[in-house]
Amino acid sequence: MAADSFDVIGVGIGPLNLSLAALIDDAGRRLKTRFLERDTEFDWHRDMLIPGTDLQNSFTGDLVSPVDPTSQYSFLNYLKTKDRYWEFFNYEQFNIPRKEYNEYCRWVSERLENCRFDREVTTVSEGDDGAFIVRARNPETGERHEYRADNIVLGVGSRPYVPDELSGKLGEDVFHSSQFLSRRADCLEADSITVVGSGQSSAEIFLSLLRAQEEHGYRLDWLTRSDGFYPVDPSKLTRELRTPDYMDYFYDLPREVSDGRVAQQDLLYKGISPGTSAAIFDTLYRRSIRNDVDVGMLSKTAVQSIESQSKGRYRLRCHQWEEDRLFRHDSEVVILATGYHRPVPSFLEPVEDALVDADGRFSIDRDFEVETNGLAGRLFVQNDGMDAHGFNVADLSLCSHRNAVIINSIVGEEVYSVENGSRFQSFGVEQFVEESPNSELIEKVAFSTD
Ligand SMILES: Cc1cc2nc3c(=O)[nH]c(=O)nc-3n(C[C@H](O)[C@H](O)[C@H](O)COP(=O)(O)OP(=O)(O)OC[C@H]3O[C@@H](n4cnc5c(N)ncnc54)[C@H](O)[C@@H]3O)c2cc1C
CATH class of the missing domain: 3.50.50.60 (FAD/NAD(P)-binding domain)
Incomplete structure (x- = not known):
């Protein structure tokens, strides 16, 4: 051919x-x-x-x-x-x-x-x-x-990511968040559902199931190993980090500095949108008026394993890392919003x-x-x-x-202008000093300890 x-x-x-x-x-x-x-x-x-x-x-x-x-x-x-x-x-x-x-x-x-x-x-x-x-x-x-x-x-x-220790039971009732809508109708028939993870996907799934809960009557739980059900930071000054200039600044960092840096920046891109977070809270609040909240939420909790039980149930072994305490948790459906790789x-x-x-x-x-x-x-x-x-x-x-x-x-030539500078804050000392009339770079001096 x-x-x-x-x-x-x-x-x-x-x-x-x-x-x-x-x-x-x-x-x-x-x-x-x-x-x-x-x-x-x-x-x-x-x-x-x-x-x-x-x-x-x-x-x-x-x-x-x-x-x-x-x-x-x-x-x-x-x-x-x-x-x-x-x-x-x-x-x-x-x-x-x-x-x-x-x-x-x-x-x-x-x-x-x-x-x-x-x-x-x-x-x-x-x-x-x-x-x-x-x-x-x-x-x-x-x-x-x-x-x-x-x-x-x-x-x-x-690609959808499921940690090795949780992948053994993947199937109809234990599945990744990326399959949610295909499985949602079956989920609603379960007597208990557990969502694992704390990013935007897990929050959207939790909210969708929370809204359908009154009609279907299942128990709903949400576990995450993250420190909390934190929102992504939507403020304008933080959003300036989503600009070409910040990408350039980040690229210029020495690799030993930038490597692992993203792991410390979860709140810039991984959390729950404030709108979804508020919708979850407000739905719970309205339910609580009639004491009708059949929901559990726990952060700082890693699911370590999933085992099959009788009658189509699954048993999760969970570890709350801050208190260093273990517990068992049973659920008919487990939705793993464990991210992508x-x-x-x-x-x-x-x-x-x-x-x-x-x-x-x-x-x-x-x-x-x-x-x-x-x-x-x-x-x-x-x-x-x-x-x-x-x-x-x-x-x-x-x-x-x-x-x-x-x-x-x-x-090999400029087809589109990629000129930057469209931001208020500076990224990096050089940029700040260049744009500030009152600043000047000083060379680092190596001090002798003799
Ligand atoms: C649910 C969800 C919501 C998101 N929402 C946002 C958001 O609001 N804002 C934001 O900034 N980011 C968001 N993201 C993050 C990111 O922007 C998206 O994941 C986005 O889809 C990435 O685009 P992509 O083109 O890289 O990959 P994808 O959208 O995943 O597209 C990749 C494509 O490649 C195809 N493909 C794979 N292998 C092959 C092959 N061998 N041959 C041919 N085709 C192949 C796939 O079928 C797919 O269509 C979201 C992510 C998820 C999971």
């Missing part, structure tokens, strides 16, 4: 690669591109499109507007085209429903000629001329496709040795390109490299900025 040849192949069509596809199309460059997605259509975290949930970002951070507000692929143009502009005008909200973000992205994907669905990438290898050979198949029909690419942009997202995709196996460092990780440079060991083709990665780029790697409002950087790097 003669392979079709492309300047850029995008693997996966989630929001991040969709933004790239749209910006490349808008730029009008003669880049030959193709984006490949294994699903039959764009469908964003479909089992978490819980009614009533909102995007955590402003619509102004859509797929394209931060770098090109005049783009035909903007959210506002979507509204205009769908004849919904004035409804949105009167809606007066910045955070749009998640369902609507999904519709908007699908609309963009349907307008782009470079997107192909039903194409699961199965291998990436190196061809004789040094370019990548990308093989894909239609998951339904088995039909095979082959492409040649000078550049690949990985946009395969992250980013393993190196198996389809990269033929070239993996040239891509990963001694720890088996990608080393990702400022332009989101993987530093390779002798490959001629260039590989860029979306939604990875937190150790280098910080907690913002998956942030949707920054996706157009990251993609502008990638496009400029592939083309």
Whole structure:
């Protein structure tokens, strides 16, 4: 089979690669591109499109507007085209429903000629001329496709993560949050449900089940090993850390400083949205008027194991780490909102040795390109490299900025301006001193102890 040849192949069509596809199309460059997605259509975290949930970002951070507000692929143009502009005008909200973000992205994907669905990438290898050979198949029909690419942009997202000690009982009644809506109807028939985890997904699932509890009558519990059911910090000055300037500052930190730094920044991106937190509390409060709260919530509690019991129940062994106390907890359904991780995709196996460092990780440079060991083709990665780029790697409002950087790097000139400086606070001493008339850098002096 003669392979079709492309300047850029995008693997996966989630929001991040969709933004790239749209910006490349808008730029009008003669880049030959193709984006490949294994699903039959764009469908964003479909089992978490819980009614009533909102995007955590402003619509102004859509797929394209931060770098090109005049783009035909903007959210506002979507509204205009769908004849919904004035409804949105009167809606007066910045955070749009998640369902609507999904519709908007699908609309963009349907307008782009470079997107192909039903194409699961199965291998990436190196061809004789040094370019990548990308093989894909239609998951339904088995039909095979082959492409040649000078550049690949990985946009395969992250994968549901369940700790090893909890994975043994995964099945119909013990499942990851990413399957919630498919399993919700069965869940409602249980006599007890336990949600594990404390991020936004666990809170949305807990709230959804709390609202249905009166009708279905189950016991509902929520356990997390985190210190509390904390909110993500939504304040404006903190949100300035979700800017290109902060990403640049973070990237410039020495690796020994930035490594592990994200683990201390949970409240910047991992907590519960204040709106969801308030909705949970207020629902509980209203229930409490009639003393009708059949709910348990406990933080600082790690679930150490899950064992099957008789009559379709599961027994959780739990450890409250602050008091250092153990207890058993039984439940018919257990929902594990234990997060996502980013393993190196198996389809990269033929070239993996040239891509990963001694720890088996990608080393990702400022332009989101993987530093390779002798490959001629260039590989860029979306939604990875937190150790280098910080907690913002998956942030949707920054996706157009990251993609502008990638496009400029592939083309070798400035197609989109990525100039920064659009913020009030400084990140780093150099920036502060440069912008402050009253400050001056002083050199560090090494003191002798003699
Ligand atoms: C429920 C949920 C809500 C979130 N809400 C927000 C939010 O409001 N704001 C925010 O900033 N962030 C949010 N995030 C974090 C992040 O922005 C999202 O996870 C986002 O979807 C990441 O986009 P992506 O394009 O990297 O990956 P994904 O959206 O996961 O898309 C990856 C795509 O790649 C495809 N794929 C995988 N392997 C292959 C293959 N071999 N061949 C072809 N295709 C393949 C998958 O089918 C998928 O469609 C949320 C995350 C979750 C889980």
